[in-house]
Amino acid sequence: xxxxxxxxxxxxxxxxxxRGQVRLRSFTADPEAIGCYGPLETEDGRVVQIEAxxxxxxxxxxxxxxxSDRNAAEQLTNLKLxxxxxxxxxxxxxxxxxxxxxIGLAVLDRAGERRGTVVxxxxxxxxxxxxxxxxxxxxxxxxxxxxxxxxxxxxxxxxLVVVEPDMDRQKPPVRSNKRR
Numbered sequence: 491x492x493x494x495x496x497x498x499x500x501x502x503x504x505x506x507x508x509r510g511q512v513r514l515r516s517f518t519a520d521p522e523a524i525g526c527y528g529p530l531e532t533e534d535g536r537v538v539q540i541e542a543x544x545x546x547x548x549x550x551x552x553x554x555x556x557x558s559d560r561n562a563a564e565q566l567t568n569l570k571l572x573x574x575x576x577x578x579x580x581x582x583x584x585x586x587x588x589x590x591x592x593i594g595l596a597v598l599d600r601a602g603e604r605r606g607t608v609v610x611x612x613x614x615x616x617x618x619x620x621x622x623x624x625x626x627x628x629x630x631x632x633x634x635x636x637x638x639x640x641x642x643x644x645x646x647x648x649x650l651v652v653v654e655p656d657m658d659r660q661k662p663p664v665r666s667n668k669r670r
Contacts, residue, residue: 617636641653
């Protein structure tokens with residue numbers, strides 16, 4: 491784990507109103523905690539300080555220090571907000587991980603043979619998925635990040651073990667379009 495790695499805590503959405511407020515999506519375990527991390531940094535190096543935060547439908551509405559009109563707020567649309575990994579607390583449970591800590595881990599099979607490297611973690615709404623770049627250079631593979639598929643995560647050793655699902659069990663039964 492690199493001490494200077496940045497962790498994405500949220501993303502600014504569109505401007506909200508005319509007083510410089512923005513829509514904000516939080517990626518923290520406790521969504522409201524995004525306001526407790528102090529200054530956050532954008533991809534382009536700007537520093538953003540959340541002054542106030544309130545719930546909206548599926549996001550927050552945030553007031554940011556130094557942003558007082560809609561034009562200034564619009565300049566921040568879609569910017570991701572980061573914090574240095576070293577500023578975050580260690581996870582409370584042994585089965586909790588920061589996505590950034592998993593990126594770059596070696597992927598091994600049950601026999602200990604290297605199968606690839608974790609290149610990304612995604613969540614499309616049904617749970618976390620790990621994206622693995624195989625050692626043979628083929629296209630990446632997406633696997634569920636759950637205990638059945640990834641029974642071992644060893645951050646200290648820089649590896650995780652993957653048990654690939656039995657593909658035959660996942661195939662749907664063959665059905666004929668013929669009428670009987």
